[in-house]
Amino acid sequence: MNKTKNAAFAYSFLLPSALLTLVLGIYPIAWAFRYMFYNYKGYGTARFIGLDNFSRILRDAEFWDSVVNTFVYAGGKLLLSIPLSLLLAAILNRKIRGRQLLRAVFFMPTVISTAVMAVVFFTIFNSYNGILNQFLIKFNISSSGIDWLGPKHAMLTVILVAVWGAVGNYMLLFLAGLQNIPEDVYESSSLDGANKIQQFRFITLPMLGPVLQMVIMLAIINALKGYESIMVLTEGGPAGKTEVMFLYLYKLFFPVGGSSASTQVQEFGYGSAVAFVSAVIVGMISLIYFYASRRMNRID
Amino acid sequence: MRTKEITGKTVLWIFLLALAFVTLIPVVITILGSFKTNIELTTGATVLPSKWHFSNYANAWDKANFSTYTMNSLIVSLTTVAGTLLVASMAAYVVDRMDFFGKKIYIGMQSFTMFVAVGAVVLRPQFDLMVKLHLHSSLWGVILILISAHASIFFILLSFMKGIPRELDEAARIDGSSLGRTFWTIILPLLGPGLGVGALFTFRGAWNEYLLPLVFTMTKPELQTLTVGLANLKYGISAASQTHYMMAGACLSILPILVAYVFANKSFMQMTAGSLKG
Numbered sequence: 329m330n331k332t333k334n335a336a337f338a339y340s341f342l343l344p345s346a347l348l349t350l351v352l353g354i355y356p357i358a359w360a361f362r363y364m365f366y367n368y369k370g371y372g373t374a375r376f377i378g379l380d381n382f383s384r385i386l387r388d389a390e391f392w393d394s395v396v397n398t399f400v401y402a403g404g405k406l407l408l409s410i411p412l413s414l415l416l417a418a419i420l421n422r423k424i425r426g427r428q429l430l431r432a433v434f435f436m437p438t439v440i441s442t443a444v445m446a447v448v449f450f451t452i453f454n455s456y457n458g459i460l461n462q463f464l465i466k467f468n469i470s471s472s473g474i475d476w477l478g479p480k481h482a483m484l485t486v487i488l489v490a491v492w493g494a495v496g497n498y499m500l501l502f503l504a505g506l507q508n509i510p511e512d513v514y515e516s517s518s519l520d521g522a523n524k525i526q527q528f529r530f531i532t533l534p535m536l537g538p539v540l541q542m543v544i545m546l547a548i549i550n551a552l553k554g555y556e557s558i559m560v561l562t563e564g565g566p567a568g569k570t571e572v573m574f575l576y577l578y579k580l581f582f583p584v585g586g587s588s589a590s591t592q593v594q595e596f597g598y599g600s601a602v603a604f605v606s607a608v609i610v611g612m613i614s615l616i617y618f619y620a621s622r623r624m625n626r627i628d
Numbered sequence: 629m630r631t632k633e634i635t636g637k638t639v640l641w642i643f644l645l646a647l648a649f650v651t652l653i654p655v656v657i658t659i660l661g662s663f664k665t666n667i668e669l670t671t672g673a674t675v676l677p678s679k680w681h682f683s684n685y686a687n688a689w690d691k692a693n694f695s696t697y698t699m700n701s702l703i704v705s706l707t708t709v710a711g712t713l714l715v716a717s718m719a720a721y722v723v724d725r726m727d728f729f730g731k732k733i734y735i736g737m738q739s740f741t742m743f744v745a746v747g748a749v750v751l752r753p754q755f756d757l758m759v760k761l762h763l764h765s766s767l768w769g770v771i772l773i774l775i776s777a778h779a780s781i782f783f784i785l786l787s788f789m790k791g792i793p794r795e796l797d798e799a800a801r802i803d804g805s806s807l808g809r810t811f812w813t814i815i816l817p818l819l820g821p822g823l824g825v826g827a828l829f830t831f832r833g834a835w836n837e838y839l840l841p842l843v844f845t846m847t848k849p850e851l852q853t854l855t856v857g858l859a860n861l862k863y864g865i866s867a868a869s870q871t872h873y874m875m876a877g878a879c880l881s882i883l884p885i886l887v888a889y890v891f892a893n894k895s896f897m898q899m900t901a902g903s904l905k906g
Binding site for chain 2: 334335337338339341342344345346348349350351352353354355356357359360370412416419424430431432433434435436437438439440441442443444445446447448449450451452457459462463465466492495496497500501503504553555556560574577578581582596599600603604606607
């Protein structure tokens, strides 16, 4: 008797959470899973076409361009943000003056909206009368400014914006990892005459292995999936130069509010298939990385 | 040796200060820019405004509809925080304290939604569902979807729940308190710190959310939130003549979260660092 009463209570308390998760979390994924075998443009009836969407993906040059762009974007973001955040964490883990304030400063970008900051960065990097170019011209560093969002530099610019937003977050995760390394290891090594760089190379890096592995994993997944700031900053332009995988995917489902792409046709069936392939690509990269980096998980 | 140490220290500090400068400058540009005229912004190359135009805020508030956007952002964020905390804490309570059939399935479901994300695809069926429920032309659709993504808050609260001694439940039961009453009068108040960080994180997420409100307000500008309204200014026909409004609007959307951050800096730091373990 009491037991059934308890179970009823448990289910009633679980219901709101379970219902919301099921209806708005699980069902949409199942929906996408179904429609990737259909030709469905969002109106009319959906027609089952088997694997046709997948053979179309193989021939879709625009999609594969976006995959290449995603790798360039993710690679650039990682190459800049991981070493920088690790270095910052190593410095700010020492007892230097003002470290609390500096930590707070470097972490600040992560609390601000990416979309809002993308708008701000747009006014800063804007090629014509952008704030940065105004200063470059004023101080005679460049005679006519740099075309930051033009075909040549747009990718670099979106990477820099992404690094700005990410460094503080990874720094903090590294700091948490560093705090688990016992202080006396450093003390005994400095008695043995190791300098700070040697200590970093032979103590900090190896002992940080598991954390490093996990943070890089997070960073890879985030970089492969991120598109919000690119969407606001460049809309994937110019001429698709910054179009990443998940932005291309977004455009198959929703016309982008901007100027050029708003004529795009909605393709729910094909988009679902693209989503599946994209998710598999992200999953595969993570798995490959995970197995390749297993060595880091061992602390010798 | 001594000079070497001093050079090392100098290099270190130049590096740190340069990075801090780069990190802060976009926000400083936004704040200072929000007081400049449009012409000064687009051709001026000045650091400080030549004259402080506080009227930008009044104009952005009235003419560029930022009063509406702010209201919408507040409604969405505060309701999402309240809903998320309620739903997640109730679930965390029974999952931690009780045994029932389906518990493992529920936990598996929550982890699944946290780790499997296929981008914008899920927005489409979510939107269609809201059309069927007649919630697509109100902010409730956005709020419900935001609340539904409470998996991470659930796990955070679960770990806090484990820290509350079970003896308290026992004592309450012996005193004749029902399970529901125990939750509301004993557990929830003790869960305070957990609810605090949960609120902080949910608020940050909801206040900064861009895609969801964008999709739901495509045909209804009066429902736009700050992030959406602001990004739309960029696309507007007269975008070039509104840079100062854009800056003022950006400040309106950055400052609340920045103030919250300054006050709750420690919790932000601890939570992010703590997520490493769980």
